[in-house]
Amino acid sequence: ALAQAGLSETQAEFRAAAEDFARGELAPHAARWDADKVFPTDVLRHAAELGFGGIYCGEDYGGIGLGRKDAAVIFEALAWGDVGLTAYLTIHNMNCAVVDRFGSEEQKQEWLPRLTSMELLTSYCLTEPGSGSDAASLSTVAKRDGSDWVLSGEKAFISGGGVADVYVVMARTGGPGPKGISCFLVEKGSPGLSFGKQERKMGWNCQPTAAVVLDGVRVPEKNLVGGEGNGFSIAMAGLDGGRINIATCSVGGAQFALDTAFEYVQSRKQFGKAIANFQNTQFKLADMQTGLQASRVMVHAAAEAIDAKLPSATAQAAMAKRFATDTCSDVANAALQLHGGYGYLQEYPVERVVRDLRVHSILEGTNEVMRLIVNREMTRGNV
Amino acid sequence: GGVGGAAMRVLVAVKRVVDYAAKIRVRPDGSGVDTASVKMSMNPFCEIAVEEAVRLKEKKLATEVVAVSMGPKQCQETLRTAMAMGADRGLHVQTEADLEPLALAKLLRAIVARQEPDLVLMGKQSIDGDNNQTGQMLAGLLGWPQGTFASQLDVQDGGQRLEVVREVDGGLETVGLRTPAVVTTDLRLNEPRYSTLPNIMKAKKKPLESLSPEDLGVDVSPKLSVLSVEAPPKREGGRILGSVEELVDKLKGEAGVL
Secondary structure, three states: OHHHOOOOHHHHHHHHHHHHHHHHHHOOOHHHHHHHOOOOHHHHHHHHHOOOOOOOOOHHHOOOOOOHHHHHHHHHHHHHHOHHHHHHHHHHHHHHHHHHHHOOHHHHHHHHHHHHOOOOOEEEEOOEOOEOOOHHHOOOEEEEEOOEEEEEEEEEEEEOOOOOOEEEEEEEOOOOOHHHEEEEEEEOOOOOEEEOOOOOOOOOOOOOEEEEEEEEEEEEHHHEEOOOOOHHHHHHHHHHHHHHHHHHHHHHHHHHHHHHHHHHHHHOEEOOEEHHHOHHHHHHHHHHHHHHHHHHHHHHHHHHHHHOOOOOHHHHHHHHHHHHHHHHHHHHHHHHHHOHHHHHOOOOOHHHHHHHHHHHHOOOOOHHHHHHHHHHHHHOOOO | OOOOOOOEEEEEEOOEEEOOOOOOOEOOOOOOEOOOOOOEEEOHHHHHHHHHHHHHHHOOOEEEEEEEEEEOOOHHHHHHHHHHHOOOEEEEEEOOOOOOHHHHHHHHHHHHHHHOOOEEEEEOOOOOOOOOOHHHHHHHHHOOOEEEEEEEEEEEHHHOEEEEEEEEOOEEEEEEEEOOEEEEEOHHHOOOOOOOHHHHHHHOOOOEEEEOOOOOOOOOOOOOOOOOOOOOOOOOOOOOOOOHHHHHHHHHOOOOOO
16 A cells, blocks of 8 residues: 555556556566576567556657656566566666657657567666776777777676667767767677677576677767767766666565565464564564665655756665665565575575665665765755 | 447446455454455456457447446546556446445446447456346346356347357356347456556546436445354364275264265
């Protein structure tokens, strides 16, 4: 019921639709996708048919034209079913939004309908082996050659890497620092584009993750998005929303972990009674519920701030991301502990949620970088 | 199924019930199930009825699907879901009364008189009451043919005739009905579609009319009173016995069933 609090009637309907899909199409398969490392592109396309592929893109090219709060509500409900797959869906939505917001009419016409329908899957390529938090120091270069650009460099930890059809690549077209970076759309199959091995990860196992290697990849001028030198501001603009999305996935996953633990402790008996009756269990569950709700409320408020274009939006997104990802990982971990030994077995779903949520404190900007952002915004007087 | 088109108007009755996965408790005073903060959804058999009606429209066998629901204000959420699945408009009979199958059937009879559908589709039963009565009572009140527990529905002769395969205890039975008729849906009739985000938004613009039982001239006061509601006894552990003789012994003695 708390998950529905503060939602408009329409948002409640969106949430119900996402819950149905999560329950029917995600939750029954999540364990198998994790164990067998299956990337269920058919399920992603099914989700896109329902409108989940381009949630906050304009309606002209297949988007649904909703806001960030609507998206946060929808993604939380989907993440309850499968954190890793929903996280990929949010990354794809972010990529669609990049084209929708910064692309020319021609680019939107050419790409968006196929992106929002997920006929084409996307990857977001900013991070490199040598530049993670220090994203502006990236070294993938794009050199002009006639009417084309030639890209060389390597991107690391790319979600969807090797499988995605379109790569949103940040590359250096100018001098050092953020202002020398531009944004390109690179198609799979381009000569010179190759991929590293699939990474073996702690979680997010339903998503392929690989290095993306660009060795003299020729990209036409028409694939430059938002004009030369605007790549970094495009990346940063995308990340505010991306942070809400990762945070809301944490909330959804933690809700699943809490629900599972709550049910488990009713039936598990030790010392002659259900462990739900021990005060430690009751206090633990109460703290988990409190942390979860606080996370949810922060995520919703930050999403509303982005929708309203408030000056505090960036700070709120960073605070919500930092708080929700850490707190929800704690909730999942506590849920595992409440399961006792069974929580450690893969037969029970809670350890998968713990593994999946762990990376949320690291990507889309580490929680350390989130602290830098919050402090910077405090200094600028934006909070 | 069905050769050529038809132009049926289909009325679908939908009920808002406790979600099938929700954990429910009996109220402390034993008067019923506590539904105050439980998740509510469209009855699964009603979803199947809406899906079948929308498919008839897509096959050009129906020209209009009208959804109807009776109960408190929140029934409008259920009607919006029906419209997001493809129903064209919604009718809400608003009442706080505890509606019994006979009252529902009488209300539906009055709706049928106003809407003049060729086919009334409804779930075979709702997962809260599990009465499995409303469809049959409605057909009786209307004097219409009925095809209950449908696992297949074929429209023939331009909508003049329906062939319904029914799931019965002995297997499958096929009945032919002349329209107008009442059909109640069973589990295997179809798999309902998910609502899409665009359809949810489009549904907001579809007409939703509100009426009262008084408007329809129906007295919905209960004819039954619930004496008590109890939760089923907690499941006890089983015991593994050594022999058939021991089993028969316990069935006679302890269990008292032989």
